[in-house]
Amino acid sequence: MSPKLAVDAAMLMLLLVAMAYRITGNTLHEIAGIFLFALVIAHNLLNRRWYGTIPKAGGHAPRILNAAVNLLLCATMAALLGSAVSISHTLFDFIPRNSSLDARRIHVLCAYWGFVLMSMHAGMHWSTMVGAVGRITGIKGTSRMRTTALRAVSVLIVVYGVRAFIERDIGSKLILYYSFDFWSFDEPAAWYFIRYASIMGALICGTHYLRKWLGPAYKKGNLPGKPGPSHGPDLSTGNGKEN
Secondary structure, three states: OOOOHHHHHHHHHHHHHHHHHHHHHHHHHHHHHHEEEEHHHHHHHHHHHHHHHHHHOOOOHHHHHHHHHHHHHHHHHHHHHHHHHHHOOOOOEEEEEEOOOHHHHHHHHHHHHHHHHHHHHHHHHHHHHHHHHHHHHOOOOHHHHHHHHHHHHHHHHHHHHHHHHHOOOHHHHHHOOOOOOOOOOOHHHHHHHHHHHHHHHHHHHHHHHHHHHHHHHOOOOOOOOOOHHHOOOOOOOOOOOOO
């Protein structure tokens, strides 16, 4: 497994663990958060060349979307780390902290936006990640049966993910209307991870197909700002520029 794919997979798994504060408790939550931030730094170092492509985005819709998601994610993760340190009760307990309600609300807001943006980030490069998995597992070529089965599973994940998004009231948490999650102690912990994994899957799938739609629509001139030949090569297919 390539270092990039390993880091990306670990980031998504740790993100789900970090979101389950009610299950893991504070200490494990903070440890998971520290490892997650370390992986985010590693991810950016492995893909540092991508930052040089930002000025070339121009009016190219897929690359603008990619850059917007990436830069917003970086800003959100920085704010998440800052708010985490300020309210820490374990790892950063030696630092004078601000345990006010506002600091906690900001941390929760950044956490949910980080969850959404990181899922979208994975969706922007899903084809690259799937291709890497195919090379590792030795799965080559296309199979109509396999493709149909995978699409059916994807539909089920999206449908359940949208339902879970509504049930967990994620939209309200993204606008600070309602910041704190609820947890039913009668509900198995596994269902919590299944719900959030489904929401992540729905966001990945939606972003993946949005980018696929933007590419052809943009090339056909259905979107404004179509670049001419002077804008350089088309990098919307994720040909190694993974960040």
